[in-house]
Amino acid sequence: MKQLAVISGKGGTGKTSITAAFAALSKNAVLADCDVDAADLHLILKPRIKKTMKFQGLKIASIDQTLCIDCKKCYDSCRFHAIDEEIHLIKESCEGCGVCAYVCPVDAIRMVGRDSGFAYLSETRFGPMAHAVLTTAEEASGKLVTLVRNTAFDIAKQKKKEFILIDGPPGIGCPVIASITGVNLVLIVTEPTLSAIHDLERVMGVAQHFHIPAVVCINKSSINSENTSKIEEYCKKNNIPIVGKLPYDTTITQAMIHEQSVIEFSDGILSHDIREMWSKIREVLTQNG
Amino acid sequence: MILAVASGKGGTGKTTVAVNLALSLEMSQLVDCDVEEPNVNIFLKATMDTHEHVTVDTPTINVKKCDYCGKCADFCMYHALAVVPKNVLVFPELCHSCRGCALVCPRDAIRWKKRIIGTIDHGTHGTVDFYQGVLNIGEAMAVPLLRSLKKKIDTTKHVILDAPPGTACPVIETIRGSDYCLLVTEPTLFGFHDLKLMVDVVRHTAIPFGVIINRDGIGNQIVEQYCQKEKIPILMKIPHSNEIAHLYSQGIPFVERMANWRPKFNTLFQQIHEEVSR
Numbered sequence: 001m002k003q004l005a006v007i008s009g010k011g012g013t014g015k016t017s018i019t020a021a022f023a024a025l026s027k028n029a030v031l032a033d034c035d036v037d038a039a040d041l042h043l044i045l046k047p048r049i050k051k052t053m054k055f056q057g058l059k060i061a062s063i064d065q066t067l068c069i070d071c072k073k074c075y076d077s078c079r080f081h082a083i084d085e086e087i088h089l090i091k092e093s094c095e096g097c098g099v100c101a102y103v104c105p106v107d108a109i110r111m112v113g114r115d116s117g118f119a120y121l122s123e124t125r126f127g128p129m130a131h132a133v134l135t136t137a138e139e140a141s142g143k144l145v146t147l148v149r150n151t152a153f154d155i156a157k158q159k160k161k162e163f164i165l166i167d168g169p170p171g172i173g174c175p176v177i178a179s180i181t182g183v184n185l186v187l188i189v190t191e192p193t194l195s196a197i198h199d200l201e202r203v204m205g206v207a208q209h210f211h212i213p214a215v216v217c218i219n220k221s222s223i224n225s226e227n228t229s230k231i232e233e234y235c236k237k238n239n240i241p242i243v244g245k246l247p248y249d250t251t252i253t254q255a256m257i258h259e260q261s262v263i264e265f266s267d268g269i270l271s272h273d274i275r276e277m278w279s280k281i282r283e284v285l286t287q288n289g
Numbered sequence: 290m291i292l293a294v295a296s297g298k299g300g301t302g303k304t305t306v307a308v309n310l311a312l313s314l315e316m317s318q319l320v321d322c323d324v325e326e327p328n329v330n331i332f333l334k335a336t337m338d339t340h341e342h343v344t345v346d347t348p349t350i351n352v353k354k355c356d357y358c359g360k361c362a363d364f365c366m367y368h369a370l371a372v373v374p375k376n377v378l379v380f381p382e383l384c385h386s387c388r389g390c391a392l393v394c395p396r397d398a399i400r401w402k403k404r405i406i407g408t409i410d411h412g413t414h415g416t417v418d419f420y421q422g423v424l425n426i427g428e429a430m431a432v433p434l435l436r437s438l439k440k441k442i443d444t445t446k447h448v449i450l451d452a453p454p455g456t457a458c459p460v461i462e463t464i465r466g467s468d469y470c471l472l473v474t475e476p477t478l479f480g481f482h483d484l485k486l487m488v489d490v491v492r493h494t495a496i497p498f499g500v501i502i503n504r505d506g507i508g509n510q511i512v513e514q515y516c517q518k519e520k521i522p523i524l525m526k527i528p529h530s531n532e533i534a535h536l537y538s539q540g541i542p543f544v545e546r547m548a549n550w551r552p553k554f555n556t557l558f559q560q561i562h563e564e565v566s567r
Contacts, residue, residue: 008299009326010299010300010326010328011298011299011300011301011454012298012299012300012301013300016479035455036457037455037456037457037460037486038297038298038299038454038455038456038483038486040298040478040479040482040483043478043479043482058366059366077388077392079385079386079387079388080385080387092461092465095385095387096366097366097367097385097387097389098364098366098387098389099387099388099389099392102364102389102392102393103392134456134457136456136486136489136490136493137456137461137490137493137494138457139457139458139461141455141457141458142429169455170299170300170325170326170454170455171323171325171326171431171453171454171455171459172325172326172424172426173325173424173428173429173430173431173459174429174430174431175455175457176325177427177429191538192538193537193538193540194331194538194539194540195304195328195331195537195540198326198328198331199326199328202325202326202426203326205426205427206426206427209426209427210427223534223535223538224535224538224539227538227539250507253477253507253508256477256478256479257477257478257508257509259478
């Protein structure tokens with residue numbers, strides 16, 4: 001079983017549309033939406049939920065005011081400023097470390113489970129899908145990503161699937177690291193804008209830091225041919241294969257509005273190019289060990 | 290006034306709005322809070338003058354004192370420490386610097402050392418005072434860097450924060466303490482869905498907010514209908530235009546070439562200012 005993570009650094013370059021198209025093309029894959037705090041893949045794939053798992057991320061302090069003697073030891077010890085001077089918890093700031101409970105001389109603080117969202121195992125028209133919802137203003141999205149990936153991994157193993165296709169989050173921080181750890185290949189979707197090029201170089205750095213092979217797709221390549229050449233030069237210089245160069249094409253938006261993957265929606269040039277890209281990626285995935 | 294520009298979905302135009310707005314005002318302070326992928330200065334082109342390292346405290350074990358009792362590793366909620374026979378492994382990227390390990394160590398064997406996780410850079414462009422945070426490659430946690438960055442906020446100026454995408458911790462840390470949130474979206478299915486998630490977050494924080502529709506005309510009416518129903522003000526629409534997209538691709542803020550947009554951004558700011566002052 002091979003795992004592909006689709007990432008980009010910059011948001012809005014087309015990760016989800018491309019992942020949905022791959023879902024339509026790969027006959028034997030499990031899908032995993034790891035952009036857990038702004039998940040969109042389900043809007044196209046319309047999963048039917050089979051199993052719901054409660055997600056408890058970090059713990060949270062629970063202060064029993066009736067026991068509190070107002071010694072302020074917890075207030076003084078909390079590095080996250082999550083307890084105010086009146087010894088009230090500031091829920092959004094608590095990172096669940098447990099220091100307050102440890103220093104409290106009268107055991108007025110307990111660390112309790114914190115419901116931070118749900119992970120789901122679902123069925124779609126293209127195969128099984130793992131996805132999640134992070135409760136509003138909750139943290140630990142990296143941990144939730146790991147739960148989604150484990151869910152995808154288990155079902156892929158059980159159903160003997162060939163691929164896991166991961167729709168990754170933007171950025172380079174913990175949810176991205178959790179999304180790409182241990183995958184066989186990352187596909188970095190970029191576009192010919194100076195912002196996207198800057199972000200490509202940083203996210204490429206993350207892939208290299210974790211020794212994960214990467215390939216690049218230049219989406220919307222026709223919006224600035226000069227910048228497209230810059231990306232091609234950068235990739236050539238750094239030995240990063242470019243597996244696809246997609247034109248700017250409003251079909252991508254039209255397909256999304258119709259809640260379909262590009263492959264289902266149209267048989268035009270864009271679908272043709274994405275088919276070619278998928279077969280190249282498939283080849284790389286099956287070659288690498 | 291502190292104005293945060295956020296979106297939920299990435300690539301909807303947060304940076305475009307933040308930079309064009311800052312350039313349309315006198316005496317603004319623009320802070321790039323997308324420390325994972327900071328893009329503001331590609332457009333602003335500020336002359337940078339200072340760079341400072343941001344550090345976090347991570348534990349270091351005095352092996353002469355340690356007797357490998359394992360209490361530190363048991364206490365650590367983040368699995369940043371592991372005790373194996375005759376060694377304590379520290380995983381600095383997982384450490385949240387809570388100092389719990391040092392508190393529970395019965396032999397006072399844990400000390401702290403500073404670890405650099407990124408930088409805060411300062412520069413100016415015209416009357417725009419600019420700060421950005423840059424997280425080092427391979428670092429997982431943006432929040433400690435964001436906390437240091439937000440200490441640079443100067444409320445004597447018109448402060449504009451360019452938030453990261455998403456709805457999780459870095460976004461919440463960015464918008465916390467802001468007087469107003471501008472939510473930038475696009476009229477597509479993904480834009481609409483992520484806008485709803487972001488509206489939940491902003492309502493949770495009780496910060497007043499309004500919406501800007503970018504690439505207006507590219508999709509359908511779904512965002513507008515939602516805003517009408519929810520009584521969320523749509524403060525501006527930026528049309529889907531090849532000219533704007535091309536300027537964006539070259540790193541040029543469109544108010545620099547389309548001067549008629551300056552007064553529009555100015556009016557937008559005044560409108561928000563009035564609502565916040567009320």
